Amino acid sequence: MTRILITSALPYINGVKHLGNLVGSLLPSDAYARFMRMRGAEVMHICATDEHGTPAELAAAAAGEPVEAYCARLHEVQKSLGEGFRLEFDHFGRSSSDRNHRLTQHFAKALFEQGLIYEVTEQQMWSESDGRFLPDRYLEGTCPNCGYERARGDQCENCTKQLDPTDLINPRSSVSGATDVEARETKHLYLKQSALQEQIRAWIETKSDWPVLATSIAKKWLNDGDGLRDRGITRDLDWGIPVKKGDEDWPGMEGKVFYVWFDAPIEYIAATAEWADAHGKSEADWRRWWREDEGARDVHYVQFMAKDNVPFHTLSFPATIMGSGEPWKKVDFLKGFNWLTYQGGKFSTSQGRGVFMDQALEILPSDYWRWWLLSNAPESADSDFTWEGFQSGVNKDLADVLGNFASRVTKFCRSKFGETVPEGGEPGEAEAALAVEIDTRLKGYAAAMEAVEMRKAASELRGLWVAGNEYLQHAAPWSVFKTDEAQAAMITRTGLNLAALYATVSRPFIPDASDALAGAMGIAPNGAWPESAAVALSQLPAGHAFSVPENLFRKIEDAEREGWEAQFEGAAT
RNA sequence: GGCGAGGUAGCUCAGCUGGUUAGAGCGCACGACUCAUAAUCGUGAGGUCGAGAGUUCAAGUCUCUCUCUCGCCA
Structure with a gap:
């Protein structure tokens, strides 16, 4: 396996x-x-x-x-x-x-x-009031280059010059504001990444199927300047994994932890x-x-x-x-x-701008978020979350295309044949064409998932849902029923089987709706991937009991969308 | 500044190694249907593929220049 x-x-x-x-x-x-x-x-x-x-x-x-x-x-x-x-x-x-x-x-x-670890003795800033060494970026002071007063210990944001914390004039702790900071000598372990550069490069070069985003970032670092640099792997902190050599102490490294x-x-x-x-x-x-x-x-x-x-x-x-x-x-x-942006800008924790996981679940069930986020995942470039796009995607794809399909087919059957899969009729050309379409979509969906292309997979899944509506629309069992009940029964049976198929294949994206739909269709919630459309479309035999599901998805109203837009805009822009 | 990723229909985006009239979803217009969550299905309008030059029988797709956007710089 x-x-x-x-x-x-x-x-x-x-x-x-x-x-x-x-x-x-x-x-x-x-x-x-x-x-x-x-x-x-x-x-x-x-x-x-x-x-x-x-x-x-x-x-x-x-x-x-x-x-x-x-x-x-x-x-x-x-x-x-x-x-x-x-x-x-x-x-x-x-x-x-x-x-x-x-x-x-x-x-x-x-x-x-x-032989890939060595000790380096270096100067690091100690804050007496804070009682701790301060990482470079938690030091502030005046830039010796441009005079900017809020330069950080690693870089001046004003003139972009790279700095050492000891370069700062009037250094202070940006944690507490304390000014009693001084350089102290400390020892750290470094990992000799430079020695592994060619081995890593050779390995990366075998990865021709990775997204360009991944390989280009890696190659950039390998080729940038002097290539891969050695890095410190320890810090002077309390919270972390104590520096040890296996289960033995590491002389000289007492009280230090590994770098996160x-x-x-x-x-x-x-x-x-x-x-x-x-x-x-x-x-x-x-x-x-x-x-x-x-x-x-x-x-x-x-x-x-x-x-x-x-x-x-x-x-x-x-x-x-x-x-x-x-x-x-x-x-x-x-x-x-890539990044997901929020209404054209950045998500900001400090300004409370954007939607956070807890808030998202408070306003809508997880499937709504899962669907929109995955079908708009920032794969090839940054993508933007907008409330309008979210509303339209959820309402159209989930409520109208999938949710409504489940409603129309189950309610039609209930009113004409009752809540069991009706028998009679023989599949014909329309069903053969449907099976071809379903097979193609299933194959496309699976291929996209195997290639880890989420947007494409979502679009194929949506295509499967649309195929059901197309089929029903053309087969029109509500018309056929007036003249040929057996034929209408066959069409309805096919439609019910489509609903069961959707319950199974939609699970990676919208597991809760899948459960609800599987429950209504009377099938196991953890069905295996369908071998073929032919198998999938005959899963529910005549006489199989089902029920009409509650609406799988509700629509997002304009008023609530506007409310959320205002609610999550954050303190400032 | 260096590097990277992008600029394709009103909006969000697909377009592999260059090759028939450039595609999808949404939105819009018109039509069909009435089973369904005023849902669905069909048809259509809409693009000098950021700008310019070049290579080629042929370029959105390759090369160069320019321009705009976003990101990263340990």
């Missing part, structure tokens, strides 16, 4: 994610996983919260909570919102898990033994181990997904992420696992997404 490992980029812990984050990895990853399961593949679908780093500490402080408690709470919030959007992960883990601690420390040791970029992707692996722990599985059960020497050689690994994450997945994480010298599974297909 085909085995597919799917990971979605890890949402960062510091707050509820917005629609852009949702469509940039979580949602397409879920649709793809559902599709592959339906096709009979063995799927491992993994995600987790990314919990370490300064932003988490600051968010916890702002919330007045210890960082561990804050992360635990936000993890539950994100987990339940994911469930609200029907994201079906085999495991939704935490990068702060014990498993990730051990694996991260394991990788550090392996890399050290391969280093431990976060390792959590993909660790979360799979967490899955094993949570389900009473063995070590071998998770390792067969990740270790090529323990069964992962025939695994197809697909990653989903937004474009800002591409460098970490094409360069940093591969450097970690290649450099370990151990046969860990590397990504086979990487799907990167």
Whole structure:
């Protein structure tokens, strides 16, 4: 059996994610996983919260909570919102898990033994009042180049000059405003990514089927300036994974933690181990997904992420696992997404601009969002969320085309034949033509999903729904019924079977509606992918009982759309 | 500034290795139907494919220049 490992980029812990984050990895990853399961593949679908780093500490402080408690709470919030959007992960883990601690420390040791880790002594800014070292971007001061007073420690936004924190005149902490900051000497571990550059380049060059977005970003970094640079993998923070060499202490590194970029992707692996722990599985059960020497050689690994994450997945994480010298599974297909913009601008957490996952679920069920976001996913370029586009897409596609189809066919049958599939009549030319159309669409839909092209897949799925309306319109059982009841029964039976087919194949996009429709049609909610139109259209035999579903989708009214437009515009523009 | 991605019907976008009258959805106009969530189905109008030059028998599709938009720069 085909085995597919799917990971979605890890949402960062510091707050509820917005629609852009949702469509940039979580949602397409879920649709793809559902599709592959339906096709009979063995799927491992993994995600987790990314919990370490300064932003988490600051968010916890702002919330007045210890960082561990804050992360635990936000993890539950994100987990339940994911469930609200029907994201079906085999495991939704935490990068702060014990498993990730051990694996991260394991990788550090392996890399050290391969000679790929070295120590660097450097100056870093210490804030006495904050009682901590400050990352470069949390320092503010006057730019020595242009005199701009709010330059950051890593760069001046005014003159764009790259800076070192020690360059700043009158430096202060942008966390607390404290001015008692000073440069102190500190030691950090660096990963010798430069030594892995050619190995990574050779690997990337074999990936001719990746979206250009992914390969062009990777190649840019490989070719930029001096090529791939070494990177620090440790930080002077409290919250994180303690720097250790496997389970041994690392002399000179006491009190330090691994840098979040280093431990976060390792959590993909660790979360799979967490899955094993949570389900009473063995070590071998998770390792067969990740270790090529323990069964992962025939695994197809697909990653989903937004474009800002591409460098970490094409360069940093591969450097970690290649450099370990151990046969860990590397990504086979990487799907990167552009940004979703909101009404022509950016989503803004600080200004409350745009729709966030919790708010979205408060105003409409998840299917509405899933459908619009996936059918408009920012695949080839950024795409824009507008309330008008959302309203029109939902009303037209879901309510009018699919929802109304289910209504018209079931209600017609109920009024003429009752709530069982009617018998009689023989399929003819129209049904043959319908079957050809359905077969073509099913093939197109499956091909698009296999290629991870969400918009195209959505359009093929919509085409399947439209084919049902076309068929009914032309076959017109309401007219035929007046002269030939058996023929009308056959047409109606075909229509009911179409509804059952839609219940099955729509699931990757709109799982709740699929459940509702499957329930009404009296079929199992987890039906397998149809082998052919002929099989699908004879699934419901004469005499099979069904019921008329509640309206699958309601329409979005102009007034409520306008209300939401105002509600989510945010404080300022 | 460097790099990347884009500029195709009113709107949102498809158009693979260059090849018949440039496509889809929405919107719009007209028509059909009346089973259905005033839903559906059909027909049609609408584009100098950002601008200019070049290569070619042939360019939205390749090359160069210019221009506008968006993003990234650890």
